[in-house]
Amino acid sequence: MVEQKLSGGKRLSGRYAVWRGQEYDVGAVDRERARVPIYFYGPEPAGMGFERDGRHPDQRWPWWSRWVPVDEIEKAYKVSSRGVWREAEFFIHAMNSNGEINIEGPTRQYGEQKPISWWLGLPGFASSDFRRAEGWVPLSEVTDVSEVITEMKM
Numbered sequence: 227m228v229e230q231k232l233s234g235g236k237r238l239s240g241r242y243a244v245w246r247g248q249e250y251d252v253g254a255v256d257r258e259r260a261r262v263p264i265y266f267y268g269p270e271p272a273g274m275g276f277e278r279d280g281r282h283p284d285q286r287w288p289w290w291s292r293w294v295p296v297d298e299i300e301k302a303y304k305v306s307s308r309g310v311w312r313e314a315e316f317f318i319h320a321m322n323s324n325g326e327i328n329i330e331g332p333t334r335q336y337g338e339q340k341p342i343s344w345w346l347g348l349p350g351f352a353s354s355d356f357r358r359a360e361g362w363v364p365l366s367e368v369t370d371v372s373e374v375i376t377e378m379k380m
Contacts, residue, residue: 244300309368314340330360
């Protein structure tokens with residue numbers, strides 16, 4: 227399994243669950259059937275019941291998914307990863323095979339708050355709602371990476 231982790235083993239922002247001792251990305255619970263989808267990114271998983279779930283154009287390996295019973299989930303949590311780039315704090319959402327991360331700013335609660343106009347003035351940054359902007363930056367230019375973990379109930 228190929229793990230997408232940041233410096234120091236920190237994870238990207240997202241929802242995670244532990245199933246059979248292994249950490250996976252996790253989707254929304256299907257309460258009617260008492261099951262939840264789990265996902266991972268990497269080469270084909272032999273004999274584990276995962277199905278190919280597409281490939282993001284910036285990634286080398288495809289995503290794989292599998293539905294598992296909710297009661298088999300050992301623990302679940304939400305991770306909010308943050309970092310600092312050009313003296314502005316942001317949320318970290320994704321990483322591509324070129325060593326770049328997808329960031330979203332401004333954050334509302336932490337670090338120096340740059341106005342949306344500052345973010346939109348950066349090459350490659352865009353906004354759909356003019357409250358937050360997102361774009362890709364080199365991970366090598368990011369400092370102060372941290373993660374906040376919140377337990378979730380399945």
